[in-house]
Amino acid sequence: MLRQVGSRLLRLVPVLFLITLLTTAMVDLMPGSPALAMLGDQATPEQVARLNEQLGLDRPFHVRYWDWLTAALGGDLGTSLRMGLPVTTAIAQRFPVTLEIAVLSVVLALLVAVPLALVAGARADGRLDRTATALSSALLSLPGFAAAVLLIYLLAVRARLFPVGGWVPFTEDPIGNLRSAVLPALSLALMEAAVYFRLLRGDVIRTLQEKFVLSARARGLPPGYVLFRHVLRPSLFSLTTVAGLSMGRLLGGAVIVESLFALPGIGFLAIQSVPFQDIPAIQGIVVVVAVTYVLVNIAVDVGYSVIDPRIRAR
Amino acid sequence: MSSVMQPAPPTGSAAETPPTASRAARRGAKLPLWVGIGWIAGLALVALLADVLPIAGYDEVVGAPMQGPQLTGEPLGTDAIGRSVLSRIVYGARASMAVGLTAAVLGLVVGGFLGLLAGYFRGVVEATIDILAEVVQAFPPLLFLIALAAALRPSLASLTLALAALIIPSFARMTKGSVVAQSSREFVLAARAMGASHWRIMFREILPNALMSIVAFSVVVMALLIVIEGSLSFLGFGMPMPYPSWGGMVAEAKDRIASHPSLTFIPAFFLFMTVYALNTVGDHLRRRFDVEQSQL
Numbered sequence: 001m002l003r004q005v006g007s008r009l010l011r012l013v014p015v016l017f018l019i020t021l022l023t024t025a026m027v028d029l030m031p032g033s034p035a036l037a038m039l040g041d042q043a044t045p046e047q048v049a050r051l052n053e054q055l056g057l058d059r060p061f062h063v064r065y066w067d068w069l070t071a072a073l074g075g076d077l078g079t080s081l082r083m084g085l086p087v088t089t090a091i092a093q094r095f096p097v098t099l100e101i102a103v104l105s106v107v108l109a110l111l112v113a114v115p116l117a118l119v120a121g122a123r124a125d126g127r128l129d130r131t132a133t134a135l136s137s138a139l140l141s142l143p144g145f146a147a148a149v150l151l152i153y154l155l156a157v158r159a160r161l162f163p164v165g166g167w168v169p170f171t172e173d174p175i176g177n178l179r180s181a182v183l184p185a186l187s188l189a190l191m192e193a194a195v196y197f198r199l200l201r202g203d204v205i206r207t208l209q210e211k212f213v214l215s216a217r218a219r220g221l222p223p224g225y226v227l228f229r230h231v232l233r234p235s236l237f238s239l240t241t242v243a244g245l246s247m248g249r250l251l252g253g254a255v256i257v258e259s260l261f262a263l264p265g266i267g268f269l270a271i272q273s274v275p276f277q278d279i280p281a282i283q284g285i286v287v288v289v290a291v292t293y294v295l296v297n298i299a300v301d302v303g304y305s306v307i308d309p310r311i312r313a314r
Numbered sequence: 315m316s317s318v319m320q321p322a323p324p325t326g327s328a329a330e331t332p333p334t335a336s337r338a339a340r341r342g343a344k345l346p347l348w349v350g351i352g353w354i355a356g357l358a359l360v361a362l363l364a365d366v367l368p369i370a371g372y373d374e375v376v377g378a379p380m381q382g383p384q385l386t387g388e389p390l391g392t393d394a395i396g397r398s399v400l401s402r403i404v405y406g407a408r409a410s411m412a413v414g415l416t417a418a419v420l421g422l423v424v425g426g427f428l429g430l431l432a433g434y435f436r437g438v439v440e441a442t443i444d445i446l447a448e449v450v451q452a453f454p455p456l457l458f459l460i461a462l463a464a465a466l467r468p469s470l471a472s473l474t475l476a477l478a479a480l481i482i483p484s485f486a487r488m489t490k491g492s493v494v495a496q497s498s499r500e501f502v503l504a505a506r507a508m509g510a511s512h513w514r515i516m517f518r519e520i521l522p523n524a525l526m527s528i529v530a531f532s533v534v535v536m537a538l539l540i541v542i543e544g545s546l547s548f549l550g551f552g553m554p555m556p557y558p559s560w561g562g563m564v565a566e567a568k569d570r571i572a573s574h575p576s577l578t579f580i581p582a583f584f585l586f587m588t589v590y591a592l593n594t595v596g597d598h599l600r601r602r603f604d605v606e607q608s609q610l
Contacts, residue, residue: 018449029465141590143541146582255456290452
């Protein structure tokens with residue numbers, strides 16, 4: 001187990017090296033320059049050149065990367081060109097927003113998908129099963145932004161239950177914070193729920209054919225009890241992986257949902273940084289996202305051994 | 315949004331269609347196949363014939379802004395600056411189909427080739443391709459696309475290339491998987507015993523057997539690419555203005571959703587239906603070839 005975690009972490013090294021190298025190279029690949037993006041079209045070439053020099057962007061590529069790398073290894077991800085504050089601070093400010101949305105949407109999706117999949121799987125081919133399966137396959141084809149716009153129309157514009165956008169920090173107003181988080185989280189949860197439902201439904205149907213389920217039924221245990229106490233746990237494996245993976249993905253920032261609802265999260269920060277060629281910010285985000293993703297994946301693997309004692313023995 | 319980026323899980327593949335589910339339930343779970351094929355064929359035809367169809371130009375102001383069909387004679391009304399919604403849907407179909415199809419084919423050819431090499435030779439080749447794939451996949455996908463598209467300057471070609479680059483690793487992994495499975499089969503051993511070259515074994519023995527499942531996968535990938543293209547356009551990083559794209563149309567209309575919801579929902583509906591149709595056809599193909607493989 002430990003060795004497995006170690007080798008996964010080791011694999012992260014070449015990946016991180018290559019992606020940061022590529023992000024540094026972005027300045028050379030993109031048309032214009034960060035200074036031009038900051039000063040605007042009216043700036044004279046001399047002004048642009050001077051600012052580029054101040055930012056250290058006139059130095060050759062390998063020097064820039066080396067400087068960034070040595071600082072980053074010491075925990076300093078540089079200063080954002082656009083915001084003028086340390087990248088670590090900028091990311092730390094925004095991460096809680098992304099985290100809240102990610103956790104909320106996975107929880108919402110599980111709350112809908114797990115009971116529905118159990119009940120639908122218990123009566124495979126029944127009316128509920130067919131409706132839920134059809135709905136989930138339609139939801140899987142609904143692009144995230146279309147789902148978000150549809151939800152805004154129904155729940156914010158028509159029903160006026162939630163604000164159309166914007167973010168209320170938890171410390172200011174906990175209720176308002178939850179209200180501003182529900183619609184974005186729900187937009188993401190729709191597709192997640194469809195995926196979880198399909199997966200768990202299949203696994204539940206498979207588990208129901210096991211002998212221990214037959215024996216539980218033969219002992220006269222109530223169907224609901226068998227479903228929740230005997231069938232659910234052994235059916236959870238693939239769902240755990242997939243839910244873990246989507247958590248890792250969502251922690252990278254839901255770019256579309258965050259920019260549509262104007263949420264100050266990681267994804268919105270990333271997308272705002274691109275037009276300004278704010279390479280330190282982009283690089284910092286990419287590093288943090290990649291590391292988070294791998295760490296969450298490892299956590300999922302460890303989580304397995306908690307659900308399934310057989311894996312611990314291996 | 316990241317959740318858009320992962321290829322949709324194999325809906326209704328053999329692994330997910332439990333033995334007890336009847337054929338009827340499987341069919342009921344999806345759009346009927348003929349609707350899917352019909353929708354794609356119709357859309358492709360309209361996209362191809364956009365220039366000769368009796369519709370306004372996509373950038374032409376045909377009447378007062380945001381009017382319904384009664385006042386303008388436009389079947390779907392006009393948008394915020396008085397352009398024909400129908401015409402923009404038709405030209406938007408052209409953008410979606412062209413980008414999705416070209417990027418999927420590029421991904422299929424390049425990723426498939428890399429996957430074939432990785433699955434056949436294993437070892438160092440496989441490790442190198444795996445690391446490259448991980449690099450692309452470690453980037454937040456939309457950020458990767460936006461940066462790449464910005465570096466290449468936005469155009470139909472750069473958008474297509476960026477999407478192809480994003481999807482190549484998925485094709486490489488998928489192909490590698492089925493090539494590894496085929497490589498241990500008897501006919502490969504037989505070819506090797508007869509002294510066939512690596513090239514011949516790869517392209518004449520393994521590839522034909524792995525090809526159909528890769529093609530089925532690419533139909534689903536095309537659906538995914540159309541969603542991604544829509545998402546990029548929605549964020550304003552897609553097709554350069556004023557060329558219409560469904561995602562861009564949703565973005566333009568969303569601020570008027572309270573007063574003119576149809577302007578948002580018409581392009582969103584076309585996007586949804588196209589993706590749904592492609593997923594239906596792709597799933598059908600995949601299921602079919604799963605069955606054939608299990609019978610061998």
